[in-house]
Amino acid sequence: GAGVSQSPRYKVTKRGQDVALRCDPISGHVSLYWYRQALGQGPEFLTYFNYEAQQDKSGLPNDRFSAERPEGSISTLTIQRTEQRDSAMYRCASSLVGGTNYGYTFGSGTRLTVV
Amino acid sequence: AQKITQTQPGMFVQEKEAVTLDCTYDTSDQSYGLFWYKQPSSGEMIFLIYQGSYDEQNATEGRYSLNFQKARKSANLVISASQLGDSAMYFCAMRGPFTGGGNKLTFGTGTQLKVEL
DSSP states (O other): OOSOEEEOSEEEEOTTOOEEEEEEOOTTOOEEEEEEEOTTSOOEEEEEEETTEEEEOTTOOSTTEEEEOTTSSOEEEEEOSOOGGGOEEEEEEEESSTTOTTOOEEOOOEEEEEO | OOEEEOOOSEEEEETTOOEEEOOEEEOSOSSOEEEEEEEOTTOOOEEEEEEETTOSSOOEETTEEEEEETTTTEEEEEEOSOOGGGOEEEEEEEEOOTTTTTTSEEEOOOEEEEEEO
């Protein structure tokens, strides 16, 4: 697609429920990144993929968070047994190659609210 | 570990004036990249400018320039001729070396810029 597409734009869920956030990167982009942004803060790295391989998951807060990109295109970030502290904007970004000098294209994000 | 520090939570500037947004960074790597992003109230993240650690000249992109002082580990963003549409949150970010898992960006806490008439 023309840009990085994330769905849903907004998600309200009850504490303890599982949620799946989707990211559709720019067509042909090799690298895909997940970030989390709390209100008034900068984005915080969660994980990233080159093609279908998860290269770095050091930013995932705990084992309730997981991500996959099975065919090297669309990625899903899953949060199990959600907690109120998981409420944040979850952003996906993609780049043509890893570590491009020309920045990373970010999606509009998914605003997750856990009630 | 890499760290980005933005010490100005908020800044005001008069329309048509220039403004400098501060960014300092901490890294032990020799090879790294520095980015600035703009986040308007709509929430999107807009790439503005990039500076590589080995680039000898300061990066420029239209009204944006990056004042890179490597010895001081600073990468300040200069916006010339401010416009009302420049009002937004601005984030400085750093990417580590290409090897050793350096693809992730580390962001600062941001500076909220407001351009006034």
